[in-house]
């Protein structure tokens with residue numbers, strides 16, 4: 001039994017057979033075969049070994065001619081592994097002794113080699129460890145090639161499952177998780193990734209238990225091994241013993257039997273406990289149009305963030321204008337005429353659908369590269385197609401449009417100019433649309449936060465994207481578990497930026513009030529606004545709108561209904577005067593314990 005701790009990103013307990021995906025998405029399934037099929041498996045194995053060795057030989061010759069023998073030798077090492085009689089004999093032995101399928105025997109034998117190499121690397125120090133790591137990579141690559149040969153190069157590992165599994169992977173792209181659903185995937189666990197990675201966000205939205213950022217573990221597990229995932233605690237248990245299995249079966253049953261704890265608050269107002277209660281408006285974040293209904297189920301007042309780039313899930317080409325239009329119209333129709341729906345324009349690139357045409361592949365620093373609105377402004381057809389659909393769909397409800405990743409005012413002005421151009425095009429073509437659509441910008445780059453007073457004059461609302469604001473402020477990749485200790489919503493630098501933005505928004509509110517104009521609004525739509533711990537702080541900083549994964553809304557409402565604004569303001573003042581993230585976090589924990597004395601606060 002092996003016990004691993006990672007970051008909890010989507011709660012729930014799952015117990016089931018593992019499906020190990022390597023980075024190329026090769027499926028490794030545990031399978032035994034009837035005794036009469038053993039010879040066939042040996043023949044399949046021989047064929048796959050020969051085919052793969054021939055390919056490695058071919059690559060070696062090609063690369064040696066083009067790039068010299070040093071690089072050609074990488075393939076020579078793989079070729080010799082594939083031609084190694086000991087390797088072949090060991091795999092054959094597992095097939096004969098245990099009736100394993102060729103795929104499973106390959107996976108088992110290679111992963112045993114890998115495990116031994118890793119152990120010897122750890123025992124014998126840095127120099128050996130580096131060499132061991134190199135050999136491990138070669139072995140994993142050989143395994144992947146062999147499995148691809150045996151399986152006929154499957155493309156979609158989750159589409160042909162006959163039983164539901166726990167998916168284990170180094171990392172998953174959002175498009176991988178798109179095929180996941182309770183029918184085929186019970187949970188997933190990744191070696192890398194952080195709590196605000198898009199994969200994690202999607203897991204929360206699909207309500208599949210998930211743990212990310214566990215560090216290396218794939219060499220300790222084979223497809224078919226039983227695993228337990230505790231998505232609430234961030235735990236993975238490989239090959240559990242009977243007592244552990246029974247304990248988690250029981251915990252799982254208990255959780256399933258428990259109704260949503262705060263379901264009863266669904267139709268209660270989201271107001272503070274002040275003598276004159278202050279309303280805090282709660283909205284839902286969605287990735288897929290189907291989730292609009294989740295917002296209503298959880299009592300949201302509207303959609304605060306629709307991440308439209310998820311229209312690219314499972315698509316090899318750009319969505320058409322009609323596809324955009326249909327998705328937006330469906331969300332607006334579900335929400336009805338009076339609930340706002342904030343549609344964010346495409347935030348492609350970095351870790352989201354970075355392979356779409358128009359994106360630059362192989363950028364060294366994709367999070368600082370041609371991402372989001374920068375990409376759209378270089379691909380005007382793509383951008384205009386979406387804007388046309390947005391303006392047309394706006395006829396069906398209270399649609400608001402929002403631009404992501406704005407880093408200076410010129411970018412924002414370019415986006416607005418383009419929006420106006422699209423309106424003129426639609427007008428000229430006689431296509432019905434809504435002209436008066438509120439326009440907002442995300443504040444998720446420190447430069448935008450610092451210039452919030454200037455940006456505020458140009459838009460109707462702000463939405464603070466704390467996921468990116470934190471990573472860009474602290475120079476800590478939101479998906480990298482090695483810097484997860486730096487990526488901290490309570491870092492005083494982050495708090496000061498949020499404070500700056502809210503102050504700029506409040507000043508703009510005052511200015512507009514004087515002129516009798518529509519009030520300026522400011523919202524937070526990063527994962528921070530879905531965490532009870534941060535709610536008093538955000539309210540105290542002056543926020544009156546929050547947008548979070550629908551599942552989180554009842555819990556947030558519960559905290560709001562225990563708050564008094566004056567106390568929350570004191571919390572924010574004290575937090576702003578602190579020097580470190582850990583001081584702020586423990587202060588917030590103490591405060592939450594005080595206002596929710598009957599609940600466990602961790």
Ligand code: PEP
Nearest residue numbers: 444465466467468525526
């Ligand atoms: C954010 O950055 O906080 C945000 C809401 O946008 P995304 O997570 O989609 O980058």
Ligand code: MG
Nearest residue numbers: 444465467468
């Ligand atoms: Mg963002």
